[in-house]
Amino acid sequence: MTDRSGVGGVEPAPRRRGQGELEAQVLAVLKNAPAPVPVVWVQEHLDGGLAYTTVITILTRLHVKGAVARERAGRSFVWTAVADESGLAALRMRKVLDAESDRKAVLASFVTALSPNDERLLRELLGDEGEERTGGPREGGD
Structure with a gap:
């Protein structure tokens, strides 16, 4: 043995x-x-x-x-x-955000902790989203 x-x-x-x-x-x-x-x-x-x-x-x-x-x-x-791994991560992030009472503070803390590359990517994604949702550029954007 x-x-x-x-x-x-x-x-x-x-x-x-x-x-x-x-x-x-x-x-x-x-x-x-x-x-x-x-x-x-x-x-x-x-x-x-x-x-x-x-x-x-x-x-x-x-x-x-x-x-x-x-x-x-x-x-x-x-x-x-229905979702892939990135979709599952997004669902977890949304669940955490939904559990907080001050969404603005949570999002502000999240964004300020991003690396410059991730912040740039998020800005690009939000810019694209804003145009899709409204049919044009977002108001008050940079």
């Missing part, structure tokens, strides 16, 4: 993944799915052998966040990705 344990005969504990990491992995699997898929399909395509109940919990959380859609298929559901 071979000793596969770590130092001192103790096996190292498996690394515990955070909720955000698991959600991102599930979304990546769903993005590669050929069509809406059942939980078992997602479970089989995830690395790490997660329990069925863990996968259904993650899918349900993603559904509540609007990152996945589900439709009835017999007595259960099939699942489809």
Whole structure:
């Protein structure tokens, strides 16, 4: 019998993944799915052998966040990705913002902490958005 344990005969504990990491992995699997898929399909395509109940919990959380859609298929559901990882990050950011009473202060703090490159990118995105939403340049812009 071979000793596969770590130092001192103790096996190292498996690394515990955070909720955000698991959600991102599930979304990546769903993005590669050929069509809406059942939980078992997602479970089989995830690395790490997660329990069925863990996968259904993650899918349900993603559904509540609007990152996945589900439709009835017999007595259960099939699942489809609606958002990608960047969309999921945006949903988390919006949830944090929605939880605060002073949105202006939170956004001001966020923007002042951005790197110059990220600030420039945000200005470009807001400039493009402003033109799409109003049909022209934003009033009071730089």
